[in-house]
Amino acid sequence: MKGVPWHLPGLPESEARGSEAGRTAAGASFRAPALSREDAGAVADEVRAAALEARASLPAARVIEAVAAAAGRLADPSDPAGEEAASVLSEDLGWPAALAEETLAGMGRSWTEDALGRVVQRELGGTAVLEGWTGGGGALPGRRRRASGPPLLFVVHAGNVPGVAVTAAIRGLLVRSGVLSRAAGSEPGLLAGFARALTAEEPALGRSLATTWWPADAGEAAWEVWVKRSGKVVVYGGEEAVRGVRARVPGHTDLVAYGPRVGVAVALPDAAPGHAAAALAGDVCAYEQQGCVSPRLAYAVGRDPLELGRRLSEALEEEVGRLPRPEPDDATAVAIRSARAEAEFAGLAGRSVHVLGGEDLSWTVVVGGEDPLLTLGLPRLVRVHGAGSVEELGRTLAPLEGRIQTVGYAGRRGLPALADLAARLGACRIAPLGEVAWPPADWLHDGRPQLLPLLRWTEWE
């Protein structure tokens, strides 16, 4: 794979250490240092010292500026760092270059100085509370507050959508923590590239971030030392990964878990079919249906689901022309064929199921079927069902309560009822189709603020 997939301040000779062998999502092999207990401790010491040094020497505004500058380079294809980032993503995930660049550009919109400033402003009312005592009057008479993240924050990734690791590290740096990150083996290189760009921009911040990877069944020393030394642990991943990390974190250490969720799309009765389909196609292709926001299930409310399915097919075909899909690996191709065959034969047997999709597996739309919640998480595969009304849709989606990340919508008729339904189901967000894949920088990720869960507050009475 391209680039070194780790960045370990405090371990200058990391390349000479023993190494762990991994494979990315696309099967590219890579190696990362095998960390001994002493190594893990040395990295934690260095990152902690650098974070405290940065805290003392750099104003929060400068942190935002430096972080945005470094991350912005990753999202800029004309910058060597951006070129390398797109190349790393492309190789790690087997994605066409255009898809990697579009993903970085999309993520980059939430990494700008303006966007990061908005997050700090929305959640903390500005940077002052991170730099000293605030309050003492107005809403808090006689009391003052200040806040910061713990000196060390341990962030664990287990197979996330690309770019999330960078976003997670940025959140830690914004709250002035040193960040230790265990990257996902599927895509370990992007965060290391960010760390190098950050080092060039502001060396003290570059040393405040460490990232590496180790296999699921190894790395015991690093697990133990990094969990023990960190004030909070953050995990992004599937059910099993979250459970595994939870089991390692002692009761007195905060765990912030971003678990798996699903996205759904809804075309309301008055939605313009062409527009709804085009917007949905864009959201479907953005993360190859791997993101928690990715809409894998679509519902046509008060309208013909087959019509929506046909329009979506046309839109996906167009989208494939604009954004070529990654070549599926064997297992994925077999799974797509299996899903298609099952639906096609159900249709041939007289059940109301239609399969739309070309022979090359670029995209698949399955309309109808007995189970309106069946979803397989396959790239560019969407299931479309009909629902007589928003109320009926509510009954259908009830089992997914608490598991829905985003409800995407098109049309206005019945929108307030749909919004209420989304809230009842505990969905984190309801957004127009076309914007589902790219939430605003200051969104409520998994239904909660981004920075507040990372902070420790001190109040002076």
Add this chain to the structure above:
Amino acid sequence: MERRERLTALAAELEERFSAWGRDPEPWPDALFDELALRAFELQFEHVPVYREYCRRRGADPASVGGWRSIPPVPTAAFREVELTVAAPGPDDLVFRTSGTTRGGRRRGTHRVTRPDLYRAALRPPFARFVLGGAPAVAAAGARGGGRPARGGGGTGTEPARPFRIGSLVTPFEAAPDSSLSFMCGDVLGAFGASGSRHLAGEGGPDAGAALAFAEGCAADGVAACLLATTLGLDAWLRELEADEASVRLPAGSVIMDTGGAKGREGLEREDVLRRARAVLGIPPDRVVNELGMTELLSQRYGRGAGQPLLEGPPWLRTRVLDPGTLEPVTEGEPGVLCHVDLANAGSAVAVLTEDLGRMRGGGLEWVGRSPGAPPRGCSLATAELLEARGAGG
């Protein structure tokens, strides 16, 4: 000719040819395989409406399909949705179901077998040749068999010599009437087993004590044993014997047939199973034969020894390795998805596209494993988690 008569005529010819191969295992000419495969395809095209429509959508019909490679294969997923049979269902049909373990809680596949004698005729000669080493004469379909007593089915073969005492650690057919493996094990036990052959499992799985007594009996009597088991069941039994520090030296020539493979099963490596078989039973790896069979196919392949053995099969089963993305053939050595044309499936679907991955190597077939489904990636809710959520919420 009516469809049942046409099927009967084709099945009778196939049974005869299968038995003839059992007596004289010569390869079949391409032209013969093509002719028989196309006859089966034509029957299925004409009399299985769902399949006919599936073919038409792909521009295929008997006029355009010129050889076995062009027959549109039925994906195994189709067996989860429809029953594909040329003949109308009858009281003597065997109805096999897939285990349904590889796809979470999804529907199980069904394979209705309207010609049980054709199945018997297809499974016995390859078992005799590849597992028993061709020693016994092959029993004809009508001869004493297991599973369910054969009806009619004229036996043209000679009554076999029975040098092996067969013990089956697979759940008997009576307790698992929808398992094609149970049927097969019962059938070969009845057809080829010497006196003392018996089932060593009940509804709850292998009976370790009975299996040990069986092995000790073979050793004491000096009769070669043939043990039939799933790889998983065999491993469990051998581990139990190991834990009890029990061992038996089975007589020379004894053989084990394991099925199901070990790849992908957590903590189970076939090499370990072979090592245990040698340590506990004295069976060397080259006397352990791995069987590759599936509910959707009535013929089997067999591979002998350690590693990923090359799988051999009868001449009425041909397999292509295809690129899962394009369904074009891959080159020798490249992995791909397996597509079988099995003449024993004349009554259902002669061409089957599986979800198994394999590769051709040195003219033989190497099974790589069952495709695990799309690897879970990202923070999107996985299928199993979704099912769990629905279980909790709904």
